Amino acid sequence: MASAHIEHKLALLPDEPGCYQMKDLNGKIIYVGKAKNLKNRVRSYFKSSHDGKTAQLVANIADFDYIVTSSDKEAFLLEITLIQKWQPYYNIKLKKGTGYPYIKITNERDPKIMISGDVRKDGAYYFGPYPNVYAAEETMHFLQKVYPLRRCNGYQGRPCLYYHMGQCLGPCWHEVPKAEYDAQIAKIKSFLDGNTGKVRAELTKQMKTAAADLEFERAAELRDQLHYIEVTVEKQKIISTDRTQRDIFNFYMDKGWISIQVFFIRQARLMKRESRLFPIVNSAEEEFESFIMQFYDRKNNVRPKEVLVPKGVNNAVLAEVLDLPVRTPQRGEKRDLMALAKKNARIKLEEKFRLLELDNRTTIGAQNEIMDALGLPHGHVIEAFDHSHIQGTDPVSAMVQFVDGQAEKTNYRKYKLAQAEGDHSANEDANTREVIRRRYTRLLKEHAALPDLILMDGGAIEMNAAKDVLVNELNLDIPVAGMVKNNKHKTAALLFGDQDDPIDLDPKSQGFYLLERIQDEVHRFAITFHRQLRNKNSLSSRLETISGVGPRTRAKLMREFKTIPHIREASVADIQALGISKTVAQAIKVSLAAEP
Template sequence: MASEHLEHKLALLPDKPGCYLMKNINDQIIYVGKAKNLKNRVRSYFKSSHTGKVAKMVSEVADFETIVTSTNKESFLLEITLIQKHQPYFNIKLKKGTGYPYIKITNERDPQIKIVSKIKKDGGYYFGPYPNVYAAEETMHFIQKVYPLRRCNGYQGRPCLYYHMGQCLGACFKEVPKSDYEEQIKKIKSFLSGNTATVKRQLTKKMQLAAENMEFERAAEIRDQLHYIEVTVEKQKIISNDKTPRDLFNFYMDKGWLSIQIFFIRQARLMKREKRLFPIVDTAVEEMTSFILQFYNRRNNILPREILLPKGLPNKEISEILGVPVRTPVRGEKRDLLAMAHENAQLSLDEKFRLLEMDQSKTTGAMKEITDALGLPEGHRIEAFDHSHIQGADPVSAMVVFINGEPAKNFYRKYKLKTVINHADEAASTREVIRRRYSRLLKENKPMPDMIFMDGGEIQMDAAKDILENELGLDIPVVGMVKNDKHQTADLLFGDDDHHIDLNPRSQGFYLVQRIQDEVHRFAITFHRRVHTKHSLSSRLDEIKGVGPRTRTKLLKKYGSITKIAQASVDEIHSLGINRPTAQLIKVSLQKNAEVAKGSSHD
């Protein structure tokens, strides 16, 4: 099930193509994917059941980010760039430099055309990368038939099979003139550069003729060839022939906030995207200009060969300061990339506003829902209590504080109970902790909370109200947080007769009660474990003859645990100022206990 944060972000996803980056709790990118429709694709991860690797990936997602593209094909190409850059754990692991394939014409005396996974500086001609691997392979096969080069392994004294099929110029048995290869390579380069009209017309005629002759399988093959050509050589916006290193900036401003997108274009590919969101006090032009100049100054970013900016910015001044050309494209591919950055900037800011609204609804809005349900004036501060013990041993209490619906951890408090020893007494535990907490606030003249939440039923509520009203003279509403038989938040208890107050389980008020109940329980349990562990260590050491409070303190301060004390040598224990006979007894006793524990674990 998606977290509340993810649910909010899922509701804001656009119905557009693009890439999504899944992140874990440490903000590491663990998966990169592409989608024709980001909203449908990303939501499918959290709205459907999954198994295996997908289930594991979804379980680790704590956040996600999206990049909108103009077409689905652009998302294909951007995806592989992001995968190669971030190497996400859950993506298919590729060898360094691999990804979507390229079509290559080799730099040899008898050149070949082949599919390769990366570009090398070997003098060959490279085309791509191609997001549809199968289409790239089929297009290469088509080229081998229409514009043959060498398809065999080289000279072997006789024509190869491909020569007889018209797919090899004959390097297998003769010397092919360089001019023949040059002519074919010229045609291939023209074809792969997008000049496909002539070939497509010829194929279309062949397909129509095959269909007229009722050769439907042949017609289908030609139809597929046409499709592969369209897919493979279709012009891309993110991939171009111009390989000038560029940085592209665009922005969107609304309600006093500025959203900036930076695209880093290297080797004709969108290699990286960064975004910034912040409130501004000046005009968008002034803030944007200042941001660009600081971007290269503070971060020591390497300046590109060219910077692309939207219209309205002081390009001339920025160019003079940075020492690189600054331009505003008015047509073509660069203008389209600028528009794409603007769209992403707007989407980022829209998402920010929606999340701010949702954050407000789950904090101050949730507080109002609770006070409205209880019939109380609007409040801001809740203090919640819970107790913890193991069969009455080492009883403790813990208090958490929520202000305007958010945890205020600086005000959390822990209490070792003094009046309840070696037995469980919810009422006595509650009386003690309420008395200690609020008598101190009275003594120090500090403000009281608007509400007190008890993680329990009527026993704790009545005990708390008794101390507050009859002993301390305080009028603070006391609310009980009730759990169902599955130990999940159910409803609230409130009023003179402790009647049940139902909250809509899908409301923000209910979610806030749930967070408070989970947090105070977690805090109490964690504190109790620490106290109980320390007490258990002390008890085991106290059982050893000759070990008193001072010796016990020395050992625990030095080693911290029974296991580490047992691993220490007699000399090491003796070096702490403990006499040798006692050090030997400690060593023997703890080793014996460890052996007994180990033996019982195998029973």
């Protein structure tokens, strides 16, 4: 049920198009959406029942905001802008700069051909996308041999090696007429558009001539070039009767997931396919539209001559925003290609569900095995703690979080602890009390979700200390178990409750493997943090002994060089560049050089 604050804001929503932003308790934007009618759309989140990712979103909404726009087009554009700016957790997001390689002919007086993963509005010609870098590079190398442009760095008064090899038109030693470049570029365009017949005929003629002149190496090279056309350029089946460059988008939705397929049709062939899978919050059509908008917002996607989409999408607005024809085919081969894209989307999603089922056995299923062994209800979140120190000095603690059996690394935490006095067991007790107190006091203040189980690496001392703080200081009822290792320092069992005997798990079960992963991960995280801190403290303490090196100078050196060897390797000028006087810089170099 929505809070009173949200109920009041819902009553004030306008019947206008626009964008809305859902926020969590910390005011962070977790979802951005567009609507033709803000009042109806935003109210639907709080007045209807939901499941899957939508239910998770609604459970985390503490507030919302909205921006009214004057048209659906403005709402489309604003939504993409806000998604790119805030990167909300529950939105479909496409990273900028990710895509496929293209062949580029540069826009210069002496153009050259090259591979580019970044498409810019620079007047150059772009061809592709290619299935992978290897395919693009092989095609480029072939073109450099058959239709050379410039391969050198420009005029140098003498012909370059590539000119002698017939792979450069020679701007290195004379001015190449623009008409000659234009003729070559026209041939390259024709070839990349799939017109390979003339090239094959010319190469075949040259090969026969070379063989007749007993130039067998040249004949073999031409034979290899012909073979390349057969196995690479002409390998893909022609699937269209026209050569219009088009991108085909279709989707399939089931169980709160959307599977999207993109077919790149170039040279009447299917050049590349992109598959994406997302759990979604809104209707499939709206999430699909958002995907297409972001897809062309990426700077390295060359826009085709035509975009094909399924029925139910807002073609008119998409076409207006993208400045491209956006059509829904009704018959013929285009409709068949749309059906093929949908079929592939369905197959990919069904495959995803099968993999999810298998993953759940080793993640959620494994976590449930641990809960069952402890007699606890099935939960989602496990947090584990471990300490690290050397004879009580520089004590640290680390926490790792596993959600449904998988590491949630964004929620890992590191703690520097107070120096405790006494024997080892006293230190472990004090360290545990401090880290548990700090971790869960903070979660209580933030009204954040608490874990379903806490695991302490170390056994009974840590387990009992954690329970005491939780129950008697924080008034929390979170189950705590101790992870026990055997004499080979390997995961063995769990301590839980008031029982003295460890609870054994089947060492071949998924639950045991998960427990082992958790214990290894928290230990690794704690040790890594302790080493980082120890190295930093060691560096700081060694610098303290040098005359003239105060706290600010130490901070500069530590920030810039990180280690003593790096400072030793630095010159006096490098140290001075940090704003340190020449006298002190020389003292630092002399002092550290004298150390073993």
